[in-house]
Amino acid sequence: MHLIRKAVHLLRAGGLVAFPTETVYGLGADATNSAAVRKVFDVKGRPSTNPLIVHVADKDVARRYATDWPESAELLARTFWPGALTLILPKHSSIVDEATAGRKTVGLRVPDHPLTRQLLHAFDGPLVGPSANRSMRVSPTTAGHVRQELGDWVDMILDGGACRVGIESTVVDLMSARPAILRPGGVSRQDIERIIGPTELIQASVCPTAVSSSPGQHPVHYSPITPAYWYNPRDDKNLIASLEKRDPRRLTVVSIASVPQIIAIRWIAMPCEPVEYARRLYSALRDADEAQGDAILIEMPPDEPCWLAVRDRLHRASRPLAQRVE
Ligand code: TXA
Ligand code: MG
Numbered sequence: 001m002h003l004i005r006k007a008v009h010l011l012r013a014g015g016l017v018a019f020p021t022e023t024v025y026g027l028g029a030d031a032t033n034s035a036a037v038r039k040v041f042d043v044k045g046r047p048s049t050n051p052l053i054v055h056v057a058d059k060d061v062a063r064r065y066a067t068d069w070p071e072s073a074e075l076l077a078r079t080f081w082p083g084a085l086t087l088i089l090p091k092h093s094s095i096v097d098e099a100t101a102g103r104k105t106v107g108l109r110v111p112d113h114p115l116t117r118q119l120l121h122a123f124d125g126p127l128v129g130p131s132a133n134r135s136m137r138v139s140p141t142t143a144g145h146v147r148q149e150l151g152d153w154v155d156m157i158l159d160g161g162a163c164r165v166g167i168e169s170t171v172v173d174l175m176s177a178r179p180a181i182l183r184p185g186g187v188s189r190q191d192i193e194r195i196i197g198p199t200e201l202i203q204a205s206v207c208p209t210a211v212s213s214s215p216g217q218h219p220v221h222y223s224p225i226t227p228a229y230w231y232n233p234r235d236d237k238n239l240i241a242s243l244e245k246r247d248p249r250r251l252t253v254v255s256i257a258s259v260p261q262i263i264a265i266r267w268i269a270m271p272c273e274p275v276e277y278a279r280r281l282y283s284a285l286r287d288a289d290e291a292q293g294d295a296i297l298i299e300m301p302p303d304e305p306c307w308l309a310v311r312d313r314l315h316r317a318s319r320p321l322a323q324r325v326e
Contacts, residue, residue, distance in 0.1 A: 020160025021111035024139040026129030046135040051101040052128040057120035082112035084186025088173040115160040166279035184309040224289040228296040228318035252293040266291035
């Protein structure tokens with residue numbers, strides 16, 4: 001409890017506190033304090049046009065920060081909160097304009113982590129919480145990742161262990177008659193549709209023109225530093241064979257095959273089940289970077305609904321192997 005009291009004190013004074021959630025670690029600041037929110041953008045190196053998610057303790061608090069609360073919001077919040085779901089709704093004026101990049105809407109989420117729920121209850125207000133990484137880089141799923149990435153720039157890091165879900169929340173826009181998923185994530189499209197019916201999917205990783213409606217959906221994101229390429233084991237056989245010949249032992253491979261099938265300095269075997277895979281994804285990308293090869297090759301999991309969120313992140317962390325230039 002002492003840690004929570006200290007964190008609340010820092011946040012009230014306009015400080016930055018990184019907090020654990022079930023998805024990834026967030027970089028927390030008071031969402032009603034413009035100077036504190038501006039610091040978040042500075043520390044992340046985030047474009048001021050990309051709005052932040054606002055975290056609250058529960059549904060009743062969320063309702064205070066949205067000027068409209070449609071039936072779809074009530075149903076989704078009741079079903080999935082606390083959890084990996086962010087709802088885009090009309091913004092209340094107490095959330096500063098900097099937090100939402102000047103938009104009239106706000107993304108609200110109740111995270112599912114005991115430490116951060118204690119923090120939110122004790123803070124008794126809204127906290128912005130973008131993923132606690134530098135902009136465009138891999139999201140942190142442990143307190144150690146946050147320390148590596150932003151250590152000197154934050155006032156405190158609450159350590160809540162490794163994140164259980166491992167990829168970010170699903171962002172659902174409820175502003176128009178037909179709801180839309182702006183970012184696939186921890187809650188699946190099927191689960192959302194089971195509650196509110198047909199929900200559109202805006203696929204920014206495939207369709208760059210979708211970027212304007214979903215500002216954070218830049219096609220390049222979540223990237224390791226080493227050049228990373230995704231491949232399909234069947235279609236890209238010849239490309240891989242030629243790489244192996246030219247670049248022996250300089251490749252790092254992230255694959256769902258447990259046995260190495262490509263000559264590589266490092267073979268990172270991933271779970272072949274999507275929920276488990278998501279949990280491991282970002283730390284695997286960090287491990288792949290640390291292998292210090294010349295290139296990271298990532299096997300793209302199958303084009304099936306259950307892999308949607310993982311494939312979205314992989315498409316944005318890497319380029320197609322077929323487009324690799326010498
Ligand atoms: O799981 C998560 O959502 C994590 C944890 C820490 O809660 N947070 C997170 O925040 O991923 P961030 O800032 O890295 O991503 C927020 C995403 C961005 O794609 C942003 O563009 C979108 O949500 N977003 C936020 N507010 C929005 C709004 N008003 N309209 C449209 N998109 C919005
Ligand atoms: Mg992020």
